[in-house]
Amino acid sequence: MSQEYDNWGPATRAIRVGHERTHEREHGEPIFPTSSFTFDSAAEAAACFAGEVPGNIYSRFTNPTVRIFEQRLAAMEGGESCVATASGMAAILATSLGLLKSGDHIVSSRSIFGTTTVLFEKYLTRFGITTTFVPQTDIMCWERGIRPNTRMLFVETPSNPLTELVDIEMLSNLAKAYDCLLVVDNCFCTPALQQPLALGADLVIHSATKYLDGQGRCIGGAVVGDAKLVGEEVYGVLRTAGPSLSPFNAWVFLKGLETLNLRMQAHSRNATELAKWLESQPAIKQVYFPGLESHPQYALAKKQQSGPGGIVSFTVKGGQEAAWKVMDSAKMLSITANLGDTKTTLTHPATTTHGRLSPEQRSEAGISDGLVRIAVGLEDIEDIKSDLTHGLARL
Numbered sequence: 001m002s003q004e005y006d007n008w009g010p011a012t013r014a015i016r017v018g019h020e021r022t023h024e025r026e027h028g029e030p031i032f033p034t035s036s037f038t039f040d041s042a043a044e045a046a047a048c049f050a051g052e053v054p055g056n057i058y059s060r061f062t063n064p065t066v067r068i069f070e071q072r073l074a075a076m077e078g079g080e081s082c083v084a085t086a087s088g089m090a091a092i093l094a095t096s097l098g099l100l101k102s103g104d105h106i107v108s109s110r111s112i113f114g115t116t117t118v119l120f121e122k123y124l125t126r127f128g129i130t131t132t133f134v135p136q137t138d139i140m141c142w143e144r145g146i147r148p149n150t151r152m153l154f155v156e157t158p159s160n161p162l163t164e165l166v167d168i169e170m171l172s173n174l175a176k177a178y179d180c181l182l183v184v185d186n187c188f189c190t191p192a193l194q195q196p197l198a199l200g201a202d203l204v205i206h207s208a209t210k211y212l213d214g215q216g217r218c219i220g221g222a223v224v225g226d227a228k229l230v231g232e233e234v235y236g237v238l239r240t241a242g243p244s245l246s247p248f249n250a251w252v253f254l255k256g257l258e259t260l261n262l263r264m265q266a267h268s269r270n271a272t273e274l275a276k277w278l279e280s281q282p283a284i285k286q287v288y289f290p291g292l293e294s295h296p297q298y299a300l301a302k303k304q305q306s307g308p309g310g311i312v313s314f315t316v317k318g319g320q321e322a323a324w325k326v327m328d329s330a331k332m333l334s335i336t337a338n339l340g341d342t343k344t345t346l347t348h349p350a351t352t353t354h355g356r357l358s359p360e361q362r363s364e365a366g367i368s369d370g371l372v373r374i375a376v377g378l379e380d381i382e383d384i385k386s387d388l389t390h391g392l393a394r395l
């Protein structure tokens with residue numbers, strides 16, 4: 001399907017797509033805080049409800065502000081269709097409900113967001129959908145995990161918090177060979193650094209809460225893909241089950257998109273400098289960051305991403321006590337679970353984001369007690385380093 005923005009570059013799309021001015025001729029995108037929309041006649045209402053004429057009915061289904069965000073993100077990811085959701089988890093749930101049925105099987109990376117693991121293992125199994133978890137980086141393991149009833153391959157690349165990658169193109173070839181859908185959670189890179197659909201993925205998931213917002217304000221999510229899978233199947237779940245995005249949150253996110261390219265470059269720059277510095281610290285055992293030459297998939301990161309992103313993880317010698325000491329000694333950096341904020345955030349995955357996994361699952365996923373995740377923000381890099389020095393010097 002050709003669009004007016006087909007010839008626009010990525011920065012222009014992020015700033016211009018989706019807004020059709022109303023009769024007020026506003027320059028900024030308007031927020032439509034309305035639950036429902038009106039009709040000139042009963043007949044028009046009936047035609048609209050029957051789907052015979054297009055038009056807004058009710059904000060659980062469509063809302064003009066939400067639609068601007070959806071069209072803009074779809075254009076940035078290079079997808080036909082986008083459905084915005086109330087959270088990133090709602091995006092994964094709506095995708096699962098829309099595209100899977102009882103008896104179906106998922107092959108998922110074992111290195112995915114902790115809550116997604118719980119959704120697959122605890123909740124989807126109740127409805128007859130099972131999941132096999134495989135090591136992210138080994139394509140052979142993905143292939144061995146596939147069964148006759150496998151319908152979906154699910155991955156985040158880079159993964160949280162160890163920044164493991166998968167070759168999206170290779171995985172999409174595997175998905176096609178076995179007639180499965182490839183779903184990529186593009187949270188860490190965003191379309192500014194990586195476009196999974198162009199590499200062969202079928203659907204892209206977002207937690208808009210993270211970099212799309214970029215300033216830690218709102219919860220939201222999105223699914224991007226083609227008109228059938230996303231525009232019909234996932235959208236059908238959304239309008240029926242109801243985890244819709246509020247127009248206010250959509251407006252915050254679409255303003256976030258306008259600066260996404262610039263911010264992702266700046267996050268990548270700060271993170272690269274911090275990762276190199278951390279690698280030189282004697283108290284640190286290992287640094288995980290796709291922009292380091294020591295990263296086992298450095299070459300793949302160079303090929304598949306246009307930047308390394310802003311997430312750096314590291315392990316300290318001395319386990320949980322040492323990890324907590326580094327975090328507690330920081331005076332400026334925030335201890336919080338969110339990522340993708342202008343403010344640098346520190347997380348201890350083993351006791352927070354991955355705390356609901358069993359110790360076996362954690363160790364399989366490589367989440368050790370000495371691991372700290374830094375979502376590098378946009379403060380001056382020297383101030384970030386100096387705040388980490390307080391704790392590192394005490395180890």
Ligand SMILES: *Cc1c(COP(=O)(O)O)cnc(C)c1O
Pocket residue numbers: 087088089090113116156160185187188206207208209210219220221
């Ligand atoms: C945060 C996150 C999610 C879930 O998003 P919410 O907006 O918190 O529901 C899913 N995937 C990844 C990679 C995340 O970081």
